[in-house]
Amino acid sequence: MTIFDKFQTLAANRAELLASGINPFGVVIEQICSPTEGVVNGHPVILVGTNNYLGLTFHPDCIAAACAAVETQGTGTTGSRMANGTYTGHLALERELADFYGYPYAIVFSTGYLANLGMLSALTGRGDVILLDADCHASIYDGCRMSDAEMIRFRHNDVGDLEKRLRRLGERASNTLILVEGIYSMLGDRARLVDIVAIKDRYGAYLLVDEAHSLGVLGRHGRGLTEEAGVEDRVDFIVGTFSKSLGGIGGFCVSPLPELELIRYATRPYIFTASPSPAVIASTRAALRILATHPELQDRLWSNAQHLYQGLRALGYTVGPEPSPVVAVIMQSKAQVLACWHYLLEQGIYVNLVLPPGAPKGACLLRCSVSAAHTSAQIDTVLAGFAALRDSVLIAQEAC
Amino acid sequence: MPSYDSVLKEIYEVLQPFAKEDQSLSEETELVTDLGLDSIQVMELLLQIEDRFDVSIPLNIMPDVRTIKDLVLQLIAIVTRPQ
Numbered sequence: 001m002t003i004f005d006k007f008q009t010l011a012a013n014r015a016e017l018l019a020s021g022i023n024p025f026g027v028v029i030e031q032i033c034s035p036t037e038g039v040v041n042g043h044p045v046i047l048v049g050t051n052n053y054l055g056l057t058f059h060p061d062c063i064a065a066a067c068a069a070v071e072t073q074g075t076g077t078t079g080s081r082m083a084n085g086t087y088t089g090h091l092a093l094e095r096e097l098a099d100f101y102g103y104p105y106a107i108v109f110s111t112g113y114l115a116n117l118g119m120l121s122a123l124t125g126r127g128d129v130i131l132l133d134a135d136c137h138a139s140i141y142d143g144c145r146m147s148d149a150e151m152i153r154f155r156h157n158d159v160g161d162l163e164k165r166l167r168r169l170g171e172r173a174s175n176t177l178i179l180v181e182g183i184y185s186m187l188g189d190r191a192r193l194v195d196i197v198a199i200k201d202r203y204g205a206y207l208l209v210d211e212a213h214s215l216g217v218l219g220r221h222g223r224g225l226t227e228e229a230g231v232e233d234r235v236d237f238i239v240g241t242f243s244k245s246l247g248g249i250g251g252f253c254v255s256p257l258p259e260l261e262l263i264r265y266a267t268r269p270y271i272f273t274a275s276p277s278p279a280v281i282a283s284t285r286a287a288l289r290i291l292a293t294h295p296e297l298q299d300r301l302w303s304n305a306q307h308l309y310q311g312l313r314a315l316g317y318t319v320g321p322e323p324s325p326v327v328a329v330i331m332q333s334k335a336q337v338l339a340c341w342h343y344l345l346e347q348g349i350y351v352n353l354v355l356p357p358g359a360p361k362g363a364c365l366l367r368c369s370v371s372a373a374h375t376s377a378q379i380d381t382v383l384a385g386f387a388a389l390r391d392s393v394l395i396a397q398e399a400c
Numbered sequence: 401m402p403s404y405d406s407v408l409k410e411i412y413e414v415l416q417p418f419a420k421e422d423q424s425l426s427e428e429t430e431l432v433t434d435l436g437l438d439s440i441q442v443m444e445l446l447l448q449i450e451d452r453f454d455v456s457i458p459l460n461i462m463p464d465v466r467t468i469k470d471l472v473l474q475l476i477a478i479v480t481r482p483q
Contacts, residue, residue: 155447168454
């Protein structure tokens with residue numbers, strides 16, 4: 001017996017994948033030409049799996065801000081804010097995030113993953129209860145595991161199931177934290193936030209909403225589902241990321257509650273890691289300004305999302321439950337999804353492959369994410385690729 | 401307080417559809433090794449047990465659950481715990 005025995009199943013699955021001649025988890029984007037175009041295996045591809053919702057990764061203001069920060073502040077901070085000092089940019093970004101949401105308090109983390117780890121591990125502890133939506137992201141599950149709280153799942157977006165579980169908790173409902181997402185990352189559906197907030201208020205629980213995929217995507221000002229649902233004054237914590245709509249890397253939490261400032265002193269994923277680099281902070285600040293002042297980006301994003309979602313439905317594909325910039329195409333089997341993913345890549349279309357247990361209910365997905373930077377012609381090309389896929393691969397498979 | 405045997409009987413009923421055709425279940429049957437349940441099936445199993453016993457099962461107990469007997473004992477502890 002060795003420490004590597006537990007990897008045997010993983011090794012067998014990997015060997016099976018490589019034997020098929022397809023390595024979907026080893027894709028190298030040899031050139032990244034724009035927010036929507038790259039080169040893979042020497043061929044140009046349209047990128048439809050980036051989470052680059054507003055297409056800001058190449059925005060000249062973001063690039064200029066990052067370059068200027070490198071020139072004046074260097075390449076990295078070389079340590080944590082607690083031990084090695086806070087840069088003025090960190091404070092400025094926290095203030096700008098707080099102002100953007102209209103909350104008094106904000107903390108910046110080094111990644112979105114760490115934001116969930118940091119918040120959940122510090123916020124909840126022994127004797128507390130976490131009620132999380134079954135479809136929550138891995139970073140939420142991992143953050144819960146790092147706390148000593150009791151971790152209970154409720155059925156995805158099932159408000160009745162959530163209420164039933166709160167009722168079972170009795171008096172413990174008041175030290176319960178409910179966790180949901182603005183847009184769920186795999187199927188692209190929204191949390192039923194109005195109903196969830198009503199239940200949370202009724203039982204005196206707390207609510208954290210992860211807006212990783214909904215910042216810049218939902219709400220008139222791009223503040224996410226909490227804004228769209230009109231419940232910003234009734235949510236306790238909003239977590240988000242800089243790595244999607246803001247085109248950088250990092251994460252944050254904002255809150256109306258002053259206790260957020262105490263969490264800064266108790267959250268190990270914040271204390272014991274290097275703070276975001278000056279370039280990342282600068283480009284994120286620039287991106288946040290663009291997000292807040294250019295609502296037409298969100299309009300374009302939704303136009304593209306509707307275009308792709310409705311187009312795929314018209315082609316006969318089974319897609320996620322509602323139109324969204326995350327467009328999931330649900331496939332029948334692992335073999336089928338692998339063949340389809342590979343076919344699309346050969347047609348110059350890069351989407352995300354999701355194998356069990358990566359998606360809810362063990363589904364196999366071709367996960368597309370749309371950008372405001374996609375042109376209508378690019379979406380048409382993607383749809384043409386899916387049409388060819390249906391005619392060349394899927395119909396042939398059905399005939400077998 | 402439910403008896404061990406009554407809970408065991410109900411767990412057998414819930415688990416039977418997860419078992420292979422000619423597989424007999426015992427208290428020592430292991431959920432992952434013997435029944436071959438993957439993580440998604442374990443979650444589905446928990447949901448069914450929660451509905452049947454009208455309880456919420458914390459995921460924290462799962463590292464301590466290897467066999468059907470482990471599951472029964474954990475479930476009795478949850479059912480009898482004061483709110």
